[in-house]
Amino acid sequence: MNLVRRNLTFWRVIFTLIMAGGLWATYLRFVYGLGAVTNLSDRFPWGIWIGFDILCGVGLAAGGFTIVAIVHIFNLEQFKPILRPTILTAFLGYVLVVVALMFDLGRPDRIWHPMVMWNPHSVMFEVAWCVMLYNTVLALEFAPAICERFHLETARKLIKFISVPLVILGVVLSTLHQSSLGSLYLSVPGKLYPLWYSPFLPVFFYISAIAAGLAMTIFEARHSANAFGRSMHLPILSKLASVLAVILAFFLVLRFNDLRHREVLSLLWVPRMETYLFWLEIGLSAVGATMMFLRPVRRSASALYVASLFVIFGFLANRLNVSLMGMEGASGTHYIPKWTEVMVTLMVIAIGFAVFRLVANYLPVFDEPAEEEEEFETVPAAHEHDFALTAGD
Amino acid sequence: MSRAILYDSTLCIGCKACEEACTTRQGLPYNDKVAAEEQTSAHKLTAIRTFGERFSRKLCMHCDEPTCASVCPVKALHKTELGPVVYDETRCIGCRYCMQACPFQVPSYEWTSRTPRVKKCDMCYDRQLAGKPTACTEACPTNATICGEHDDMIREARRRMAEKPNDYYQRIYGLREAGGTSVFVLSAVPFEKIGYNTRIPQESIPPLTWRALSAVPDVVSAGSVLLGGIYWITHRREEVAKAEGPQSKGGRQ
Numbered sequence: 001m002n003l004v005r006r007n008l009t010f011w012r013v014i015f016t017l018i019m020a021g022g023l024w025a026t027y028l029r030f031v032y033g034l035g036a037v038t039n040l041s042d043r044f045p046w047g048i049w050i051g052f053d054i055l056c057g058v059g060l061a062a063g064g065f066t067i068v069a070i071v072h073i074f075n076l077e078q079f080k081p082i083l084r085p086t087i088l089t090a091f092l093g094y095v096l097v098v099v100a101l102m103f104d105l106g107r108p109d110r111i112w113h114p115m116v117m118w119n120p121h122s123v124m125f126e127v128a129w130c131v132m133l134y135n136t137v138l139a140l141e142f143a144p145a146i147c148e149r150f151h152l153e154t155a156r157k158l159i160k161f162i163s164v165p166l167v168i169l170g171v172v173l174s175t176l177h178q179s180s181l182g183s184l185y186l187s188v189p190g191k192l193y194p195l196w197y198s199p200f201l202p203v204f205f206y207i208s209a210i211a212a213g214l215a216m217t218i219f220e221a222r223h224s225a226n227a228f229g230r231s232m233h234l235p236i237l238s239k240l241a242s243v244l245a246v247i248l249a250f251f252l253v254l255r256f257n258d259l260r261h262r263e264v265l266s267l268l269w270v271p272r273m274e275t276y277l278f279w280l281e282i283g284l285s286a287v288g289a290t291m292m293f294l295r296p297v298r299r300s301a302s303a304l305y306v307a308s309l310f311v312i313f314g315f316l317a318n319r320l321n322v323s324l325m326g327m328e329g330a331s332g333t334h335y336i337p338k339w340t341e342v343m344v345t346l347m348v349i350a351i352g353f354a355v356f357r358l359v360a361n362y363l364p365v366f367d368e369p370a371e372e373e374e375e376f377e378t379v380p381a382a383h384e385h386d387f388a389l390t391a392g393d
Numbered sequence: 394m395s396r397a398i399l400y401d402s403t404l405c406i407g408c409k410a411c412e413e414a415c416t417t418r419q420g421l422p423y424n425d426k427v428a429a430e431e432q433t434s435a436h437k438l439t440a441i442r443t444f445g446e447r448f449s450r451k452l453c454m455h456c457d458e459p460t461c462a463s464v465c466p467v468k469a470l471h472k473t474e475l476g477p478v479v480y481d482e483t484r485c486i487g488c489r490y491c492m493q494a495c496p497f498q499v500p501s502y503e504w505t506s507r508t509p510r511v512k513k514c515d516m517c518y519d520r521q522l523a524g525k526p527t528a529c530t531e532a533c534p535t536n537a538t539i540c541g542e543h544d545d546m547i548r549e550a551r552r553r554m555a556e557k558p559n560d561y562y563q564r565i566y567g568l569r570e571a572g573g574t575s576v577f578v579l580s581a582v583p584f585e586k587i588g589y590n591t592r593i594p595q596e597s598i599p600p601l602t603w604r605a606l607s608a609v610p611d612v613v614s615a616g617s618v619l620l621g622g623i624y625w626i627t628h629r630r631e632e633v634a635k636a637e638g639p640q641s642k643g644g645r646q
Binding site for chain 2: 030031032033034035036038040041042043045046069072073074075104105106107108110111113114117118119120121122123124125126128164167168169171172175176179180183184186187188189190191199202330331332
């Protein structure tokens with residue numbers, strides 16, 4: 001117990017430091033402008049706030065629509081226990097993406113402009129609408145938890161009544177904007193390194209987001225199990241993992257087929273930074289997928305967790321390669337984020353963990369109490385009913 | 394009836410009069426420090442670059458099908474009928490996708506402002522509307538920069554190349570770049586030797602994203618039907634089971 005206490009204090013200190021740094025960076029951002037807090041330039045106008053906070057954030061939140069589709073559309077009831085926490089993860093993810101966007105936009109006060117000033121030829125316009133609408137869908141999909149907590153029967157019934165079209169809308173919107181984040185980069189054929197520039201970018205972004213979203217679901221389940229003393233639902237996650245492994249294997253084969261069709265396979269052996277980064281990305285994903293194909297891994301909570309980390313890091317590497325490292329060569333400049341950019345990003349993540357914890361403490365996010373956990377030691381921290389914000393567990 | 398600029402780098406003497414005229418027109422200060430900068434920026438919308446004895450000039454290319462205008466989510470940029478690609482700062486939300494997407498790396502941003510704007514050459518749209526030449530054309534003492542009708546500028550470029558084939562590298566930069574532009578450049582040497590990006594795609598870029606975007610209605614319609622159909626099938630099984638459940642039990646009894 002002592003260990004847990006010390007652990008919590010450790011994370012609390014980290015959390016406080018991140019929040020302090022992040023708030024200071026926020027102050028600098030909104031008083032002195034983007035130039036004061038970022039290393040962005042005319043030659044490199046998009047940094048980690050787009051590449052990490054938005055591209056990675058949206059992708060990792062893809063578990064929301066995937067699990068919703070599995071449970072509601074495919075009617076696989078067995079996955080229901082992980083539905084709510086996954087929706088919560090997705091909802092928080094998307095809200096935080098909008099928060100990050102407020103930092104990155106030069107004129108955040110005009111974030112509403114795409115609602116009235118239309119350009120249907122712009123991918124960004126489409127993404128803006130999808131994210132806006134999907135945020136609403138996620139809010140409604142999570143709303144039953146709020147209704148149950150406060151006994152709002154009418155509202156709950158109303159949402160239940162529209163739930164089927166709502167679910168379908170959510171999946172369609174996700175399909176659109178997950179792929180469109182890849183389409184954003186279709187407009188930079190001369191700039192993005194050929195290992196990543198492909199007419200299939202939207203397809204790749206979509207498939208890899210599904211894989212990353214499922215990996216994130218496993219990641220989140222493990223952390224919730226630790227933090228709240230809930231069941232990790234290992235049998236369910238193990239099934240997800242086998243689906244994930246197949247999707248990832250499919251994705252990796254597609255990637256190489258695409259390279260072959262574009263006749264750039266020879267680039268795989270050119271000794272330069274992009275090559276190493278490409279192999280790093282592929283390697284991480286391949287290790288994650290291979291692990292998940294192995295039954296012993298799927299049967300062990302901690303091994304499965306490690307495998308999901310590999311998948312998540314492979315995904316992050318892919319998005320950062322496309323948005324940052326793959327764009328550097330042609331830009332004629334070098335981009336390394338300023339500490340303030342990193343601080344804001346860390347703050348956004350920390351807020352995500354903290355709000356998840358807070359919401360999970362007060363709303364019925366997890367359906368049933370902990371069962372006997374299969375093989376790993378559960379750390380019961382939930383009974384502390386901590387009001388204090390802690391950065392995760 | 395569309396206007397264009399022809400910049401003949403073989404005539405350019407690097408006096409930077411175009412820079413000064415352009416910067417002054419923007420109401421921005423022009424001094425030795427600004428003159429020494431060889432890059433365009435939010436406070437310098439055209440720049441003369443020095444390559445030994447030769448000079449080159451950077452400015453917005455005013456593409457026929459501008460990528461910047463196609464990617465802008467709020468239509469803050471658009472191609473005018475007159476030729477210039479212009480920017481409406483009242484619409485701009487500052488996403489900087491135009492900067493990210495521009496194949497020529499033209500748009501600049503007011504990074505240090507609290508209400509930043511995108512800045513780029515607008516080919517003196519207001520002056521051209523009034524029938525006047527661009528400020529840079531007017532200021533150029535050697536006629537290295539001229540402006541006029543789009544097709545006339547191409548004809549003039551070709552005439553010069555044909556007349557003195559030894560003085561010119563036989564290509565017009567801007568004719569095919571990004572599917573064609575409204576700024577044409579002539580040079581004595583290959584363009585990459587005087588700082589021009591020669592790896593610009595030779596076809597128009599907006600169709601690349603439009604191809605993906607035009608699939609949106611397909612995803613919405615086909616996706617909804619497919620998902621709705623799967624829902625119907627998976628839940629129908631359940632209903633059938635429910636309806637038949639007690640009956641079949643009854644049958645067995």
